[in-house]
Amino acid sequence: MSFTSKYQELEPIGRTEFRSVYRVQHKVTNDIYAAKKICLMGLDAKEIQYSYQEAKVLHWLHHPNIVQYIESFVENNELIIVMEYCEGGDLAHQIKSHKERNMQIPIPQIISWFVQVACSLQYLHKQRILHRDIKASNIYLTKDLVVKIGDFGISKMLEHTNDVACTVVGTPYYMSPEVCQNKPYTNKSDIWSLGCLLYELCNLRFPFVANNLLTLITKILNEPPDPLDADLPNELGFAIKSMLVKDMSARASLAAVLNLPIFFKYIQEYNWTINVEKSVERFETPTERLRRRKREEAEKKALSSRPSSTSTENDSLKLFHHPDSRVSENISDFNPLDLVESDISVYPLQEDHEIFSYSTNPLIDSNATEEYEDDFESDTEEHENIKEEIEEDISLRNTLSASSSMMSEDISSIHRQRAIEALGANFFERIYRFLKSRRDMKVPDDVIYGEVERNFGKNAVNNLYLVDQVIFYENPS
Incomplete structure (x- = not known):
């Protein structure tokens, strides 16, 4: 389904030259969301990459203090990202x-x-x-x-x-x-x-x-x-x-x-009563995912072969969560102290040897010896998993020119595009030429800002640092 067939736009809540954000309502559930619309026609390849990246990153992240991604669309040369609506502002x-x-x-x-x-x-x-x-x-x-x-x-x-x-x-x-x-x-x-x-x-x-x-x-x-x-x-x-x-x-x-x-x-x-995502603590590679699933299957076979299951064995199965699970549970006994155990860890990360301790079980031993032969199989599985995603992406990728992969990482160009987005291309060029001439002449800041306000208005003064960045990174020495 298309964005327009699923959502009704209610009102704009933010706008720049190439981006706009709307409060929208789902036509079936009546739930309220925010929809960020990014005009791809007005952006260069680098800006399109940034915009596209936002949708990809949000899709993977699940945390109570990160804006929740809902879905995205590419329609009429626009990338539309539907996400959680935060009615409290910023x-x-x-x-x-x-x-x-x-x-x-x-x-x-x-x-x-x-x-x-x-x-x-x-x-x-x-x-x-x-x-x-x-x-x-x-x-x-x-x-x-x-x-x-x-x-x-x-x-x-x-x-x-x-x-x-x-x-x-x-x-x-x-x-x-x-x-x-x-x-x-x-x-x-x-x-x-x-x-x-x-x-x-x-x-x-x-x-x-x-x-x-x-x-x-x-x-x-x-x-x-x-x-x-x-x-x-x-x-x-x-x-x-x-x-x-x-x-x-x-x-x-x-x-x-x-x-x-x-x-x-x-x-x-x-009171940390929050929705905690049932997912692994980091993104798994395809090979890691396949190996984990094989170990899980081996462990289940090992447990089922025993006369009876103990509570300890049953509890151990709770450690295994599919990395793509989107199921959440509301808990009131979540320990927030887990959040501060390491420099870059939110939850303590357990290595495989800390979870799987059945080294004497022949089923698991035989599985472990085959782990390094799994690369081809994991790649095949991953290909199937991303096939649909690639088809969804192709309309966006077609907007990139054949030379976009050769695009320079020029810092000044990045800042130039951001300034153009905020000020408009023509307005930016006028201010840029004026400011560059004044900087070359080493005119004092207070004089420059007074001239800018008189000639271009207060909005130009408020955004002058954007133009200053372009000039600075053109000649950082």
Whole structure:
């Protein structure tokens, strides 16, 4: 079925030049969702890749603090992603609202939101995914003020947990030192952004502020963040400082931060009655999946061959969950302390030898000797599993030019496209030429900003950092 045959558009809730988000209603169930529409005709291959990636990433993720993916469509040169609707807005709105009223966000609320974001980010890192754009406007809220991380358009899935990513993306005020220098980075860059978010929740302003990108980068690289408000708890200040360490290798891990008493106490006291996904703790490769299923089958045969089943044996079968299971259960005795056991783990990961201990059973022994002959069979199974998905993707892939695979990873081009999306192509070119000439002439910032406002309007001033990024990365030296 098509998107229009299944959903009724109710009202727009956000729009840029190439993207729009609508509140929609399912025509049969009457359930309310959010639908992000991305115009593929106006994007280059890299932007299409980002948009397509968001749908793929959301499809795989299942966590109570991550926006739930429903389904996606490609219709009329648009990628449409249907997802959970968060009626509570986002953290950026909460920060702006409190700032306008000159009111601090209550400390318990800050702690609650931070822990939820940190735990969901820890889950992402366990799945070998960097979000790469953690910021207040990408953290959504339900009507009950439960956090939901969204916007995975520039996230990157790593092939191995020790891999690094090199492309410079993200939001300037949340950029880590290594990102500013275009150095390789890992999950520690997300942790820096998380520290910036906690600072903003506590102080209602960014930790580093400047009138242009070059000055901002200089501050991020060389200066401490602006002072914290004096009435904040010392532990919050310590947490922020530990995440905003310039040296990535010395920056705190998520586990270390969550084990600070101010957060650990909250985790212990919080009522974690949530939907917990029945799934394995990480994405399995096809070969791993096939081998696991064979071991399960061997174990079941071994158990059925015994005269009677003990409760211990029955319990052991509960360890096996199909990785593609979408069944959830509501439990009230979930232990949130499992969330803080390791740097990049949300749930403790058990290795095969820790689960399967029947080394004396001939059925399982014979199965183990065949494990390394399973590659071809697993590939065949995986081919069948993804056949339908490939057919769904082909209409989108046809929108890419034959040369898209040869596209350069030019950083300036990425930022140029993002600026064009925000400002429009013609408006961007006018501001770009004006700003570049002023930067070449070394005109002071206050003069430039005054000229921009007079000639192009206040909206141009608010988005000038986007153009500044393009100019900076054209000649980063």
